[in-house]
Amino acid sequence: MTESHNGHSTLPKNPIKHICCIGAGYVGGPTCSVMALMCPDIKVTVVDQNLERINQWNSDKLPIYEPGLDEVVKKCRGRNLFFSTDMESAIHEAELIFISVNTPTKTSGNGKGRAADLKHVEGCARLIAKIAKDSKIVVEKSTVPVRAAESLMHVLKANNKPGVRYSILSNPEFLAEGTAIENLMKPDRVLIGGEETEEGKRAIESLCWVYEHWVEKDKILTTNTWSSELSKLAANAMLAQRISSINSLSAVCEATGADVSEVARAIGLDSRVGSKFLQASVGFGGSCFQKDLLNLVYISEKLNLPEVAQYWQKVIDMNEYQKSRFSQKIIECLFNTVNDKPIAVLGFAFKKNTGDTRETPAISVCKTLLDEGAKLNIYDPKVSGKVEKSQIIMDLTSPRITDFPDEVKSSIEIFTDPYAAVEKTHAIVVCTEWDEFTELDFNRIYQSMMKPAYIFDGRKILNHEELQNIGFHVITIGKRLNRIGLRTFGNVPQQ
Ligand code: UDX
Ligand code: ADP
Numbered sequence: 001m002t003e004s005h006n007g008h009s010t011l012p013k014n015p016i017k018h019i020c021c022i023g024a025g026y027v028g029g030p031t032c033s034v035m036a037l038m039c040p041d042i043k044v045t046v047v048d049q050n051l052e053r054i055n056q057w058n059s060d061k062l063p064i065y066e067p068g069l070d071e072v073v074k075k076c077r078g079r080n081l082f083f084s085t086d087m088e089s090a091i092h093e094a095e096l097i098f099i100s101v102n103t104p105t106k107t108s109g110n111g112k113g114r115a116a117d118l119k120h121v122e123g124c125a126r127l128i129a130k131i132a133k134d135s136k137i138v139v140e141k142s143t144v145p146v147r148a149a150e151s152l153m154h155v156l157k158a159n160n161k162p163g164v165r166y167s168i169l170s171n172p173e174f175l176a177e178g179t180a181i182e183n184l185m186k187p188d189r190v191l192i193g194g195e196e197t198e199e200g201k202r203a204i205e206s207l208c209w210v211y212e213h214w215v216e217k218d219k220i221l222t223t224n225t226w227s228s229e230l231s232k233l234a235a236n237a238m239l240a241q242r243i244s245s246i247n248s249l250s251a252v253c254e255a256t257g258a259d260v261s262e263v264a265r266a267i268g269l270d271s272r273v274g275s276k277f278l279q280a281s282v283g284f285g286g287s288c289f290q291k292d293l294l295n296l297v298y299i300s301e302k303l304n305l306p307e308v309a310q311y312w313q314k315v316i317d318m319n320e321y322q323k324s325r326f327s328q329k330i331i332e333c334l335f336n337t338v339n340d341k342p343i344a345v346l347g348f349a350f351k352k353n354t355g356d357t358r359e360t361p362a363i364s365v366c367k368t369l370l371d372e373g374a375k376l377n378i379y380d381p382k383v384s385g386k387v388e389k390s391q392i393i394m395d396l397t398s399p400r401i402t403d404f405p406d407e408v409k410s411s412i413e414i415f416t417d418p419y420a421a422v423e424k425t426h427a428i429v430v431c432t433e434w435d436e437f438t439e440l441d442f443n444r445i446y447q448s449m450m451k452p453a454y455i456f457d458g459r460k461i462l463n464h465e466e467l468q469n470i471g472f473h474v475i476t477i478g479k480r481l482n483r484i485g486l487r488t489f490g491n492v493p494q495q
Contacts, residue, residue: 007212008205010198015206016042016137020094022124024048024057024083026064026180026287026356027141027173028100033072034184036081038214045082045090057083065355065382068181091131096206098171099124099152100141105291114298116145116291125152129159132166137203139169143236143292145299146229149193167203169194170225172232177286178353190220193228233292233299237312240289242277244318250280250478251325260478261460280478282365282431282458283323285350287358290316323361326477327368330456333475334426339373342450344422347432347459348380348392355382361458362431363395369429370396370408378414379421381434389414419444427454433461446470 006013021032024046036044048054056063058077062070073081084090091097101120106112121142128138138156140149149168156166170193175183190211194204204222211220223231250260260280268275284290293316300309331338350360357363366376378392397408415421418437422428422445430437438461446453455467457476464474 006209008209010202011205011209014041016096016210018042018090018094019044019096019098019210020087020090021046021098021100021141022048022087022091022127023098023100023102023120023142024050024053024063025100025102026177027175028098029057029062029064030066030069030072030175030180031100031141031173031184032098033069033076033081034181035210036076036079037072038185039210040076040080042210043080043082043093044076045084045094047084047087047090049085049087051085054083054085065353066177066180067353072181087127088131091128091136092133094136096137096139096210097128098139098141100173102287103142103144103291105294111298114294116143116295118144118148118151121148121152122155125155126159128166129156132164133161134163135165135167137167137169137206139171139207140229141171141173143172143232143288143295144170144229145295146226146233148229149225165199167194167199168225169203169207170228170232171207172228174232174235177356178351185214187215187219190215191223191228191231192220193223193225195225233296236288236292237296237315239277240284240293240319241312241315243279243281243284243289244315244322246278246280247283247322247477248318250322253478254480257480263478280460281322281361281433282326282477283319283361285358285360285362287356290319290359320364323364324368326361326456326458327365329475330365330369330427330429330454331372333454333456333473337372338369338426340375341427342375342377342425343369344425344428345376345378346380346418346421346428346430346437347434348378348383348395349432349434352432352434357383357391357395360395360431365429365431365458366396366412370411373411375411376413377421377423377425378412379416379418380432381436419448423448424450426450427456429456430458430461433459437461438463442467442470442472446472 019042021028028046032044032046053063062073099121101124103116103118103121106115106117121144128136138152149170153168172191192204192207194200208220246260246264249263253260253263264278267273268278293312297309297313334341345362345366348357348360348362350356350358369376383392392414393409393412396412418440452473454473455462457474460476464476467474
């Protein structure tokens with residue numbers, strides 16, 4: 001086979017001229033925006049069935065907050081990047097289609113609460129089959145269970161028209177929210193899985209050609225479809241496992257006098273382990289870790305591998321334990337009752353630099369406190385804006401946590417100013433590691449709070465000694481602090 005002028009053995013000069021991405025969410029939006037920026041010779045159209053979302057993508061206030069995203073969109077929107085609800089035209093003209101729709105955990109039926117719900121992916125396959133008049137490369141971008149490509153192909157083939165052929169690729173996205181643009185511009189690796197047939201290889205080469213516009217060849221990994229699908233689940237499971245491991249050790253630290261930050265540093269300096277993802281916290285959140293772990297547990301059970309399923313289930317259990325340990329400690333330290341007590345919650349997003357609240361540990365902490373009758377003043381730099389307020393209310397009231405959802409609503413107040421949020425509260429609970437929290441004027445805050453004033457630092461970002469000197473009672477994670485007024489999350493309060 002002769003090499004063509006783009007370096008790939010069987011491809012024409014510009015194998016892909018139009019890309020369609022179905023799903024304008026946290027994955028599809030940023031991924032395709034960067035792709036459009038890096039590939040000016042390709043027209044990229046991101047489509048979604050949600051008109052409001054598409055309107056936001058076409059406005060000055062994008063539907064998601066991600067550092068650097070505004071600039072990228074501004075540079076390409078209207079040039080070679082388009083957001084539209086006209087799925088038909090975009091699918092029709094595209095040679096390559098990304099499926100970037102959500103794959104939430106099933107809420108009913110077989111695998112309820114664990115298996116991934118592929119109804120949106122299936123919906124896309126049916127739509128593509130209906131519209132396509134020529135051959136397409138269909139790429140799974142959404143995180144899917146192993147062998148999902150098989151089901152996708154089944155739906156496409158069963159609805160096929162003469163002369164139309166499909167190649168299915170798996171190309172999972174590894175971006176992390178808050179650093180998405182950086183991750184997309186300089187990925188650690190790009191993973192492309194496909195079939196080993198001639199057609200499959202050509203499809204893989206075409207997608208490689210797209211990424212090679214800006215990613216070095218040696219960072220583009222090609223595998224078989226199933227390895228690619230499993231690698232995405234496995235990568236998230238292993239990252240989550242590191243966090244659960246260090247969080248489990250944080251409990252041991254509190255019981256023994258060791259300091260989890262020192263332990264993490266000592267472990268992380270071993271080059272075989274590495275230093276990243278060893279930050280003990282109130283627990284991990286986000287739309288991926290728990291969902292993918294649950295999915296892995298479910299798949300393992302289905303494959304009759306109960307020991308494997310139990311192993312990964314423990315990673316989730318440890319995360320639940322950590323969130324509940326932290327919440328219970330707040331109640332315990334506040335003299336075993338938070339009934340009618342105003343408490344300030346600083347940070348609601350599942351991590352800093354994002355407005356995303358999916359599976360945020362703040363939900364679990366707030367729900368526990370609300371169940372105990374607390375009044376919550378919530379402030380988050382990106383989630384407590386006018387538009388996003390309703391998100392917090394929805395997160396905390398559905399599914400219903402008490403018989404009186406209205407009562408719950410009246411117990412929550414959302415603030416756009418941190419100083420107003422902490423006024424007259426008994427305690428501050430830090431749930432997200434936003435940088436701006438470290439720069440707050442804690443002398444001023446202390447003056448405005450009820451006494452004794454408590455700070456529960458669920459992210460270990462504050463200067464505990466300084467806070468203690470001001471007069472705060474400080475409770476943190478994975479560290480027993482001996483000085484008076486400074487307590488750990490594992491200590492019983494001294495009254
Ligand atoms: C994750 C993966 O990192 C990414 O590769 C994948 O594509 C999607 O899922 P994301 O959920 O956006 O990304 O954020 P991540 O940075 O992984 O953080 C997840 C959660 O773990 C956050 O709640 C974060 O605060 C928490 N975390 C992270 C810790 O508690 N400790 C750590 O050391 C690291
Ligand atoms: P993710 O984090 O995986 O990107 P999001 O929920 O942020 O998930 O985004 C998924 C997007 O996919 C949503 O905007 C949703 O409206 C869209 N979507 C889901 N199903 C379909 C479908 N069948 N056709 C078009 N868009 C869809």
